Amino acid sequence: MSGFKDVVGHKNIIQYIGNAVKTDKVSHAYILNGEKGSGKKLLASLFAMSLQCQDREDDGDACGKCQSCKQAMNNNQPDIIKVTHEKPNTISIDDIREQVNNDIVIKPYSSRYKIYIIADADMMTVQAQNAILKTIEEPPEYAVIMLLTENAETLLPTIRSRCVMLKLRNIKDQLVKKYLMEQMEIPDYKADVCVAFAQGNMGKAIMLATSEHFNEIKEEAVHLLRNINEMDLSELIEAVKRCMSYKLEISDYMDVIAIWYRDVLIYKATRNVDRVVFSDQLKYIKDRANKSSYEGIEIILDALEKAKARLKANVNFELTMELLLLTIKEN
Structure with missing residues (x-):
């Protein structure tokens, strides 16, 4: 993971993120919505890395070389928090209170922002959603919350209305095939089968190919x-x-x-x-x-x-x- 330039597809979202970072118009809350394997976690991680980068490039992309970027790439940047949950299909109110609400009041350790990435956010219980809604409504100025969902419609309308929605679209088949053949050295006929099954989902194409x-x-x-x-x-x-x-x-x-x-x-x-x-x-x-x-x-x-x-x-x-x-x- 070195930067947005290495991402296949999602050019509109990448351009939007780059402009938000460059112009310093960063929202306090985002929803990244797309099917499993579409690249939500990758885009959220790169977005967080670019926000915390100490020597950002002109297009808003992270440098990949500063201390913050190196920490982010090693998953130990102290101000990028990836929220976890013990129950496999549920994010509880306790998960949100302990890892977000009680933590967000503490100022960033070493960066400008304190960023919370919540994967599988559509698994939040209604109580958990109401708990995070209060934080989204009145966030500290340094807070950025990213909700990653497969079906954003399961989130409360009050949460959706307060977040910037970034919808991940399917990637063109020829781009997926090009990546499989050039980057993963998958034979032509096998790449075709994986592309046909993946239907524009890069994560699924890679999984099938391997x-x-x-x-x-x-x-x-x-x-x-x-x-x-x-x-x-x-x-x-x-x-x-x-x-x-x-x-x-x-x-x-x-x-x-x-x-x-x-x-x-x-x-x-x-x-x-x-x-x-x-x-x-x-x-x-x-x-x-x-x-x-x-x-x-x-x-x-x-x-x-x-x-x-x-x-x-x-x-x-x-x-x-x-x-x-x-x-x-x-x-």
Whole structure:
């Protein structure tokens, strides 16, 4: 972590932060809202580092070399406080009182600002939200509070109205792919699959690119799709049993199938191989495109959506997967 210049995407937010720092128009409270893996923690940490930097660059970015920056990069800058919580899915009123309200009255140790970064702020109980609201309404002049949320709508309207909202948008696919290939040296075809799954979420793309478990799920699904027409009923039931071991990641398994059949549909309609995500499976994609009708592919994609909905509604897992695989085999 050296500065905003190394961040992929989020240019509007970075520009806004840079201007706020340069012009000394820093708010007392911000909400950084975006899905998991979108870069909230990174942007909040860089924002905090730039605010505390002792030798800031002209564009508002941190120098990365001063004592404060070095402390921030090592997570021991005394005036950048990252609020923690013991309960996994709840931030309690005690967490807020002890780590924010009781601490914020003490002046900064060595910096101009005292900055509080609250990750998973949408996990705050209503009591915790009311406790922090009082601080946001009457903060000390040196205080900056950053609330990181996946769903800012769960925060009280009175909190939202008193914070500057920074919404993290999806990053363009070509930027995500460029990063995976150039910075992480991920092969072209593998980067394409990760990008297709990540849908503009850099954190998710990086996680998928480095996850052996995801690779297992992908290989299992691809193996099924290549061989399902030759499989008899007992082999299909065996495939469902293997799916059971991926129960927690079954949505990823189904997404592999969905992307595979979208590839089949795109190739069947356009004969354009450049738009195929599973480019390393082109022979099998072409073969399936020649065998399946447009109607059959649509039936499969529709069955996938229905299966996802059934699993969310806790319909029997094995029965749902058996019906899905039979639909795929028949079409």
